[in-house]
Amino acid sequence: MGIHTLAIHAGEAPDPTTGALVPPLHLANTFFLGSAEDGAAIFAGEKDGFVYSRWGNPTVALLEKRIAALEHAPAALATASGMAAISTAILNIVRAGDHVIAAQAIYPSTYHLFANELRALGIETTFVDATDPQNIARAIVPNTKLIYLESPGNPILALCDLRAIATIARDAKIISITDNTFATPINQQPLDFGIDVVVHSATKYFGGHGDAVGGVIVGSREFIKQCANEPLRFFGGILSPFNAYLILRGIQTLPLRMERHNANARAIAQFLQTHRAVEWVAYPGLPSHPQYALAQKQMRGFGGMVCFELKGGINSGARLMNAVKLCSLAVSLGDTRTLIVHPASTTHSVVTRAERIAQGVSDGLVRLSVGLEDVEDIIADLERGLEKK
Numbered sequence: 137m138g139i140h141t142l143a144i145h146a147g148e149a150p151d152p153t154t155g156a157l158v159p160p161l162h163l164a165n166t167f168f169l170g171s172a173e174d175g176a177a178i179f180a181g182e183k184d185g186f187v188y189s190r191w192g193n194p195t196v197a198l199l200e201k202r203i204a205a206l207e208h209a210p211a212a213l214a215t216a217s218g219m220a221a222i223s224t225a226i227l228n229i230v231r232a233g234d235h236v237i238a239a240q241a242i243y244p245s246t247y248h249l250f251a252n253e254l255r256a257l258g259i260e261t262t263f264v265d266a267t268d269p270q271n272i273a274r275a276i277v278p279n280t281k282l283i284y285l286e287s288p289g290n291p292i293l294a295l296c297d298l299r300a301i302a303t304i305a306r307d308a309k310i311i312s313i314t315d316n317t318f319a320t321p322i323n324q325q326p327l328d329f330g331i332d333v334v335v336h337s338a339t340k341y342f343g344g345h346g347d348a349v350g351g352v353i354v355g356s357r358e359f360i361k362q363c364a365n366e367p368l369r370f371f372g373g374i375l376s377p378f379n380a381y382l383i384l385r386g387i388q389t390l391p392l393r394m395e396r397h398n399a400n401a402r403a404i405a406q407f408l409q410t411h412r413a414v415e416w417v418a419y420p421g422l423p424s425h426p427q428y429a430l431a432q433k434q435m436r437g438f439g440g441m442v443c444f445e446l447k448g449g450i451n452s453g454a455r456l457m458n459a460v461k462l463c464s465l466a467v468s469l470g471d472t473r474t475l476i477v478h479p480a481s482t483t484h485s486v487v488t489r490a491e492r493i494a495q496g497v498s499d500g501l502v503r504l505s506v507g508l509e510d511v512e513d514i515i516a517d518l519e520r521g522l523e524k525k
């Protein structure tokens with residue numbers, strides 16, 4: 137079935153007791169086990185059944201089936217946030233003494249997780265410029281257990297060649313994970329290129345309305361079962377059924393919304409490229425993007441995220457944030473409304489300038505999460521802001 141149909145129907149069945157077509161929101165913490173024999177069979181794994189919501193919940197399970205279908209995956213596992221998905225998937229693979237290779241240009245909290253939290257647990261990470269797959273091949277050492285990617289990467293929209301890196305990983309018997317939050321399965325399905333595991337912040341495009349934090353891990357049945365039975369169950373970062381319900385609701389319009397995010401972002405990237413206050417624009421759908429050919433090969437659409445560098449350095453970024461009216465100065469992405477952020481004066485103001493520049497966050501860099509408003513209105517707001525700046 138097509139992607140629009142799957143987004144609305146995958147995994148669903150009318151409620152057997154009421155016939156309700158909208159999936160019910162199951163808030164129960166615990167479930168009746170039936171007889172002692174049934175209970176024993178469920179605990180022994182011989183019979184399917186819900187036991188306790190930290191181990192599995194019907195509303196959350198429907199969300200997992202829906203996302204697995206969209207990602208062309210055998211199974212999925214929902215988590216409390218994108219970071220819970222990332223940490224659960226990683227902790228299902230690595231132990232003290234293991235080595236990880238990670239792309240350098242990734243979401244700052246993921247970078248921190250590798251550089252600080254996992255390091256403290258005895259897991260070393262080598263960060264590489266993953267735009268060249270050979271940098272990954274060269275960084276492999278005998279105890280490398282994981283290759284971690286993000287494509288397009290946050291915030292500067294660098295791409296990883298998913299097929300080439302998946303091949304390197306498989307040849308070396310190393311598990312590969314990619315964060316597909318920016319692309320969504322509407323624009324890119326990494327498992328089709330041989331990547332083993334996909335992670336998402338469902339807080340972003342899946343939910344789509346800025347009102348539910350969540351995450352998801354996607355992969356083989358064995359991998360997902362192990363994540364569910366070990367790190368997720370015992371570290372406890374499960375998704376609330378209420379947020380699963382909201383994210384399921386959002387996913388029904390994901391393909392439709394992504395068409396509009398893609399179209400609006402492309403038009404805005406083209407507008408910015410011609411503006412005299414703008415030094416350069418990064419958008420994978422623009423021929424000027426250094427990896428435009430790769431984008432054409434592995435993406436169907438190029439997403440709603442646009443980055444640009446303002447002439448005039450750090451102060452010009454701060455001035456633009458104060459000059460726009462329709463675009464909201466806020467972190468996060470993937471909402472219906474357009475969000476704008478100047479990392480150097482906000483998200484990255486806590487790190488040194490040198491560290492920030494090493495992560496690709498230059499002084500005048502602005503990140504836009506292009507929303508679903510009329511594109512003429514977003515452009516008019518930016519144009520006004522760029523004139524005032």
Ligand SMILES: Cc1ncc(COP(=O)(O)O)c(C=O)c1O
Pocket residue numbers: 217218219220243286290315317318336337338339349350351468469
């Ligand atoms: C690419 C990417 N991955 C993961 C996350 C973390 O997601 P969450 O905030 O849901 O934990 C974010 C958050 O911005 C992100 O941009």
